[in-house]
């Protein structure tokens with residue numbers, strides 16, 4: 001099994017910026033948790049507000065059972081990225097988006113306290129299907145775009161790429177105070193866009209020559225527009241653009257799951 005359930009507790013909570021909270025998770029079985037770095041994703045299961053522990057069916061058929069369970073009592077399931085893993089603990093950086101539309105996961109992170117419990121479905125092998133950043137061997141340079149939800153993945157990707165290839169990256173954030181230190185090797189050109197505008201920025205950019213590999217994440221409509229620009233206007237081959245909608249304006253992750261078969 002490449003993915004297993006882990007019982008975790010909150011060890012620490014740290015405010016990183018006005019829009020980002022870091023939760024450090026710990027757990028006695030986390031020695032078996034083996035993230036692959038880069039944009040390693042995992043499933044996070046949270047208790048409903050009236051519960052102390054997340055209700056998650058386990059075993060091979062957990063997904064149909066979770067889906068069939070009462071949404072009022074089953075755990076809230078969301079997708080997150082492993083920001084960094086250490087011995088027996090790992091960090092998750094939550095974008096705590098605006099309180100009006102705040103969903104259960106960002107609200108949970110905003111209020112989480114040491115000792116709070118959660119469940120994680122995470123990798124037990126570093127080479128697993130939850131890592132999408134996989135540049136092709138003939139890649140000359142890397143293009144990255146994302147928003148606050150993609151900052152943890154971008155940080156993982158930037159440290160993984162290191163000095164091996166030039167990188168051009170654009171990151172949208174809400175507030176100038178959300179600009180953070182990310183791993184930046186020589187050859188990384190990183191532009192923070194306060195208030196958005198990633199499509200216009202990429203459109204206006206004078207991109208390097210050679211063969212790119214693009215990784216595009218963030219709000220779905222923005223992701224689609226950046227991908228369309230790269231493929232249709234810049235002539236980047238489709239298989240060299242890895243794109244993922246991390247969230248969609250006006251839709252919860254449950255809404256998005258309900259659309260899939």
Ligand SMILES: Cc1cc2nc3c(=O)[nH]c(=O)nc-3n(C[C@H](O)[C@H](O)[C@H](O)COP(=O)(O)OP(=O)(O)OC[C@H]3O[C@@H](n4cnc5c(N)ncnc54)[C@H](O)[C@@H]3O)c2cc1C
Nearest residue numbers: 080081094095097103104105106149248249250251252253
């Ligand atoms: C592979 C993958 C990796 C991800 N990694 C991370 C990560 O490391 N950190 C992280 O913060 N997020 C990450 N996300 C995004 C996260 O799963 C979504 O933002 C999720 O919707 C948050 O759940 P919620 O319960 O707070 O909001 P939901 O209940 O899902 O949504 C409630 C409302 O909030 C809106 N909303 C959701 N996210 C945002 C946002 N960022 N800004 C403004 N409005 C929003 C929705 O459109 C909806 O209207 C990742 C997503 C994927 C697919």
